[in-house]
Amino acid sequence: MIKVFLFAHLQERAGRQEMTIDKGELTVKELKERLMEEYDLPLDGVMVAVNEQYSLEDEVISSGDVVALIPPVSGG
Amino acid sequence: MIKVFLFAHLQERAGRQEMTIDKGELTVKELKERLMEEYDLPLDGVMVAVNEQYSLEDEVISSGDVVALIPPVSGG
Amino acid sequence: MSDRYSRQILFKPIGEAGQGKIAEKHVVVIGAGALGSANAESLVRAGVGRLTIIDRDYVEMSNLHRQQLYTESDAVEGLPKAVAAKNRLEKIHSGVHITACVAEADAEWLSKHANDADLLLDCTDNFDIRFIINDISLKHHVPWIYGSCVGSTGMSYTILPGKTPCLNCLTGSFPMSGGTCDSSGIIAPAVQMVAAYQTTEALKLLVEDYDSLRSGLITFDLWGNQSFTMNVSKAKREDCPSCGENPVYPYLQFENRIKTTVLCGRDTVQIRSPHHTHSLHELEQNLEGLGDMKRNPYLLSFHYEPYRIVFFHDGRTFIHGTNDMNEAKKIYHRLIG
């Protein structure tokens, strides 16, 4: 089980602050693709932290990991 | 082993941000007394969080707990 | 005029309905120093209906690095902060009803204004007044928001009467503050950060979005890159003298008030705190940046130009160099918090 926290407008888009993915292992890229499909989340350019560490697309996420999806916001 | 984090001026007074107490079990009151003696820390009115929970004087702290000492600051 | 708030109304938790509520509310801002400046400005810009601000002090050059409502000319003229604040706030927003009080916020004043207030916003610099605000808030069922800062650190906590633990629950005894802006210094961003927390909580209260209130006490250190939230759900005490089952509101009682006396012919004011004897050792350490201290078992004395200050172990303080009780109390709170 992987815990995923959503930030900024992703929360509103998904209708929740967090979700759990019932999967043992997958890459950051696979996770993004899955969430884009299932929840119609816009994840291009969104930063991914696995256990609070910035992670590249090919990083492997394992059960028990905590993922944060952080979209860069733009206003100022 | 108990981990103790210090906030605000307690850091400067103790010369560090954190310390570990090599003890299995003691109450909040006992911890405060020990730190007042050993490090000359002013702990009257200082709030104590054990594992991020506000804790009363008679609360028991066990090995593995994380303690935060938070002095109310006054300026404004 | 609604264009003025268009970006605030677009924020869904406020919306048109929330904006309407903000415009009906009255906030009492206690203190017009650093936190008072920042909070009052944000609330006036947000379109609060009425804002009352009280302060006993006047603008000085050493305020300008962190007190955002004031300019050099306010300091040169030595305007009372409440007056200078009102001047600036009215230029920012002519539609908000702003009342400025040049006075000390004491139990009488607060009690008179609490019934008419939707929120008491703590922007003070000492615990004497915060414990009075706490009791007033509980007695009159008006929420208040504690905020404070020193150095690069600060904290904030929202007190909702009948719901959350109160300040008296949290500290148990009267806290001995570790340093004040006048002894340990302060950087402006620490002020802005506390004000950001306080103003957000204020907006939640004004739009009546109680579920979104921050329930814990938050504390941070900007220079040290730390932030910590303490869950306080276990802190509410049934026997708390301020918010427990049989509240006595101890800090509204005469014997628990700070006493100030002019010592005739000596150009000196004596201040007696009911809450604590002075730990002279503590005080010496907290104030070390201010110059040479003389300490013996009975007293600690030092020069704090143009005054000479003497703290006695028994809880009394002499401020030499003034006959003005308000001036003396101001200095006292600056040093002791």
Add this chain to the structure above:
Amino acid sequence: MSDRYSRQILFKPIGEAGQGKIAEKHVVVIGAGALGSANAESLVRAGVGRLTIIDRDYVEMSNLHRQQLYTESDAVEGLPKAVAAKNRLEKIHSGVHITACVAEADAEWLSKHANDADLLLDCTDNFDIRFIINDISLKHHVPWIYGSCVGSTGMSYTILPGKTPCLNCLTGSFPMSGGTCDSSGIIAPAVQMVAAYQTTEALKLLVEDYDSLRSGLITFDLWGNQSFTMNVSKAKREDCPSCGENPVYPYLQFENRIKTTVLCGRDTVQIRSPHHTHSLHELEQNLEGLGDMKRNPYLLSFHYEPYRIVFFHDGRTFIHGTNDMNEAKKIYHRLIG
């Protein structure tokens, strides 16, 4: 004059030495909107030696709820923000050398000013310019501090050339922003909080206390009571085109710039972004608060008074109702971020 900074000097990580350094430094503040107002004011109050501030926009009523340097009369007069900012900053501190530029911050302007700057402070509202700032910072070895906010959220990150990962390392591709202040709204405390982080980082850089810099990217949601720090130590890419071993500074190259064309006789400006085609589905969701949208597979169109906006799938945008390229770009960035 040193009394002016006495409380800041008492803060030990600054002290007399740090204050002296702050007074020798030059900060370029890019943008005089909400973040620009707050940061510029704090840095001027802190006693920075020179401050240059650039903005292409003018003050409007809808700015006042969050842009702290401006008053109603600035909005009524429609003063350029850079000018109104300078007016207020000089009243706050007559001793700081302030330069105001009413212009768009582009690669040429930034390149000209970077060599003379100790810090570039990002107070902009779009990623087009942020990627240019990023490349300029790396090419000229000047640190910059990213900051942004929308709704009750915000983030900040400090880029030190040669040390930290850069913006291009972090986002990989050009980010599609999820909402802007003009589509999702904004509350003032979110601005104050980002500015507090940015100003603190700025002060650390100015006093050369590099060890205290915040190494991660911090993001928060004030209404949702969240805060999160992402460690970025694994983010630096050797092949990054902006900060890698063979940098090409892609966003300084002509073909990667935004192109703006006036469509003669049609009262329309065309904007072509090099970075992304438009996801019309995305845009429709991000902009839903702004009214009726018409979408087909090729374009999304809607009224944004007094303009009509058409986003084409191929990355072009028409702003109908103006011949002014700067005005059109301003609207475009407000909507798309």
